[in-house]
Amino acid sequence: MQTLKHFLVFLFCTTVLVNLATAQVKDTLLKPIDTVQVQKTPLVIEKLGPKSKIDTVKSNYINPGKVAGRKAIIRSLIVPGWGQLYNIQLLKDGYGERAGKSHVLQKAYTIGKIGAIYGGFGALTFAYVDARKNYKIFLKELQYRFDNNAPFDPNGPFGERYSDAGITNGKNTYKRNSQIVIFSYGLLYLANVLDAYIAARLHFFNVDDNLAFNLSPCLQNTTLYGSNYVPSIKFALTF
Known part of the structure; x- marks a missing residue:
């Protein structure tokens, strides 16, 4: 009687272990192993405004x-x-x-x-x-x-x-x-x-005729004659 009891306990433990192993194998087969890891780099999208234009051809100035x-x-x-x-x-x-x-x-x-x-x-x-x-x-x-x-x-x-x-x-x-x-x-x-x-x-x-000049009095900053400002005349030429 004692031997039968021990046998039934062993059989129960063996059955439980077999069921656990079978479940583990099924779970492993359902989840394939990804051996290749692809490093994903973030895609940066540059937003260009209406005034931002890419000029691929730069025209050189010709004198x-x-x-x-x-x-x-x-x-x-x-x-x-x-x-x-x-x-x-x-x-x-x-x-x-x-x-x-x-x-x-x-x-x-x-x-x-x-x-x-x-x-x-x-x-x-x-x-x-x-x-x-x-x-x-x-x-x-x-x-x-x-x-x-x-x-x-x-x-x-x-x-x-x-x-x-x-x-x-x-x-x-x-x-x-x-x-x-x-x-x-x-x-x-x-x-x-x-x-x-x-x-x-x-x-x-x-070389058109749009030539003009202007004379106006002004004060010039200097150290001559013991003064910081000396009266002078400003000459402006526009052409």
Whole structure:
């Protein structure tokens, strides 16, 4: 009887344990294990107001005066006077007519500058040819005197009028004159470029007649004459 009792208790405990294990297995199967954990980052939504606009394309400002000046320089470097002709064409681009005035005088003035440029080159060319011609004459006379040990060349244009020192000074003078003419060529060429550039840049400046000035008395803060304020005149220029 005692043995049966112990057997029934063991059977009851075994049944309870089996039921608990079965319930645990069923609960494990119903809940799948998530082996991959995805880190979720919060999504930030930027609220843009009506005045907040994203400008993906930033337009760069182009200075028309700077562009025109560069073009005038390039043209003047290639052909003297070409930059001045380009400045005449600028009068028809809309900026030249912004004041509502005629540009006949300005065009005539620019054409006059072109004539002065080529007139200057022509005068310098004439001076250079004359200087080289006289230089060769003096040089030929001097070479004849030294080569033949003679006081002068009987077939030359000088005769006995000039000594050897005078012939040498004349030769050096005309040589120096030709060098000055070459230097003047460079100066005139540079002046042509600068004139075209400055005129092209000034073309885009506001040069209307809205110019005014005002004079008014005021007190200026200073330590002169033992006083902190000195009466003065204020000059204001508006353009």
